[in-house]
Amino acid sequence: MADTPIKRALVSVTDKTGVVDFVKALEDEFGVEVISTGGTARVLEEAGVRVVPIEQYTGFPEMMDGRVKTLHPKVHGGLLARRDNPSHMAEAAEHGIGMIDLVVVNLYEFEKTVANPEVTFDDAIEHIDIGGPSMLRSAAKNADSVTVVSDPDDYDEVLDTMRATGGCTTLELRRYLQLKVYETTACYDAAIANWLADRYDEDFPEELEDAEDAPATPDELGVYLEKVDDLRYGENPQQTAAVYRFADDFAELGSSEYPLVGAEQLQGKPLSYNNYLDADAAWNLVREFDGPACVILKHQNPCGSAVADDVTTAYDRAFACDPKSAFGGIIACNREVPFELVEHAFDENGQFVEVIIAPSYTPEAIERMAKRPNLRVLATGGVGAHAEYELRSIDGGVLLQNVDSVSEDPATFTCPTERKPTPEEMDELMFAWRVCKGVKSNAILVSKGKAGIGMGPGQPNRVDSALLACERADEACERMGVEKGGYACASDAFFPFRDNVDVLAEHGVTCIIQPGGSKRDDESIEACNEHGIAMVFTGNRHFRH
Structure with missing residues (x-):
């Protein structure tokens, strides 16, 4: 079905941003009947929206502390029935199942729950959404007829389309929303699986903790990445490239406490593919040192490196290691960068620098660096420990290993x-x-x-x-x-x-x-x-x- 009218909607959201205005428009402009659940229904009713409670619609009460409320044939039958299949429609009529044309659902905040270091295993389990993903999947499976919205950012697009088509949505829009649903549920499920894997040692029964065959790495690994930016090109101009970050639920997999991707860029041109590679190598190396340290890196190798009583002296000594190779390199420091360091680098040494990365910079240093507007200045906010894992893509797969951050005691x-x-x-x-x-x-x-x-x-x-x-x-x-x-x-x-x-x-x-x-x-x-x-x-x- 190309254009499908929206006559009945089911709304159940954790993130209530914009939901009142969206549902009011559905009801006021298009006469859509709205079914809703629990807290969402209360918010809508308080705003003057006419709502059919889910228990009234299904004829079955919410039960088991809300674990079961939308898992009902009148919900999923109304979502999954193929409108162009006479037998489906006949069975729906026989059992009093009405069609649901629009689902507006976002999920329990599992990620926010487990981000709390005090969360218990039982609390986390209770925040695993069952009904929400089930409704999303059912609606997305039947995208030929059903519109499904999992992200508040899409409310305006849905309304604009309905206004342009007289209360319908287009197949193109429904296909886009279908894809977004499965990306969302895949990320959600993988976040749960990764959290459970992290809890393996501390929360599973003792007999499993001691099992000799307990895997050191997961048999299956879910990774969800979010695009940060498109890059001008890759290692060479003929290669396209982009930079992605680990989604919040997967940050522990390959991100440190103060990662490169996530650092605040205070000034300068966008980083290139090669800038990212070199900045990563420099940042990881300078974090090896407890005392003030500076690394000057070029083409993935530290052409200058030093430690000293202060970070400016460390820079001076690192630059002296190989001034020629330092031209066009990356400067990484593990302390706040003061004005004196910037003055030495640019005024005294005349060093051309692609990127400088450090936890922070003094206001005077920032003001001086502004005279070089193309200089990329990254502030990570801290130093912290390395990430736990690193991943590398190879043809047909991915390699995963623990980061080489072994603590070595000279006494051994x-x-x-x-x-x-x-x-x-x-x-x-x-x-x-x-x-x-x-x-x-x-x-x-x-x-x-x-x-x-x-x-x-x-x-x-x-x-x-x-x-x-x-x-x-x-x-x-x-x-x-x-x-x-x-x-x-x-x-x-x-x-x-x-x-x-x-x-x-x-x-x-x-x-x-x-x-x-x-x-x-x-x-x-x-x-x-x-x-x-x-x-x-x-x-x-x-x-x-």
Whole structure:
């Protein structure tokens, strides 16, 4: 049916925004009979709308604390009957079932309920809507004849269409609303499933908690994303792209407390696809540090990184690591950005920056950055912990893993070499180890004075990565006018051969931190002993592909 008249509507909403004006227009302009339930009926009656209570319409009272009120053949038969099927219409007439042409329903606020940290398991279960999704699905299934509205934002569109068609809706509109219903119910059901999965350990019976076959990851995973913006293009101009955020019900799946998608953009052009990738890598890396830290990142790798007593000094030292590569990069800070940092970056260094991301900025810093209107300035509102999971799309599916945020205690590390690191060397190694997590594998990070002065990212073999990192470290020392050598080195994975140690020793590395675990560890240990290098094994690998 192309255009279908609206003669009877069933209205039952949790979100009552605009519902009175909408239903008044249905009744006053088009003479629509309105059936309603519970709280919605009371709101409408108080506003002067004539309402048929649901129990009067079905001849059956609400029962079981409201769990059963719309689950009745007079409701679902009136929604599901095919108007063009004579047998359907005959059965409806035989059982006194009238047709319902419009359903206006939105669901119990399950998401809002479980967002309360004090919510009990039983309370959450009671806020799982049964009748609402059932009515939505029934109406949407029969969209050839029935109009279904699940979002108050669509009230005006429905009324405009009815006014243009003499009280009817078009098939095109009903198909659009049909799709919206199934998106809504899919998100709602997935939110419930994900919440139940999160509660598995704390709320399920003890015998299930101890089951050996309890899954570490769900067998089925529901993900619901909401588009934030269309992007100009993807990695290259010929690729289309957009950015999405996890819907509120799914935020725990892949969002941290202060995520990149959700940060307030204070100024600047819209972020590009590549801006998002680089800003994400920089933001995740700078959050590795408890003290004031700054990371300057380019093409997914930290070309500058440092910690200091204050964030401006951390920036100065990070920029000094590699000023050339810092051009066109991303600045990430884990403290509020003051005017002095902005002054150093733009007035003293003349640095061209694509994006700066930090928890917040002083008013003076914001005023100074406004002189660069194309600079994208992101304020996250805080630092917080990393997300729990990360997802990556691959051809035909998605990979899911826990975020690499393992808490590592140096007391659990081992030192197999004859020389042990001094306390100062151990501090330096821990800095290098954290920065190395943000370097593309095969990753080698060389540091001095808690600044990442040499980086060897993404080489097909680890020796080339080590050589590249050392050469950059030597160049940085020449540029900064400090003595070469005395370096600390971090490797994201074990050394397969001793040649890595020999290269590092040749360039003045005095201490190394790496996971260990190679069948040739003995060769690397022997090489370290020959060169007087202290080497620490962490037992954890930090690949970043």
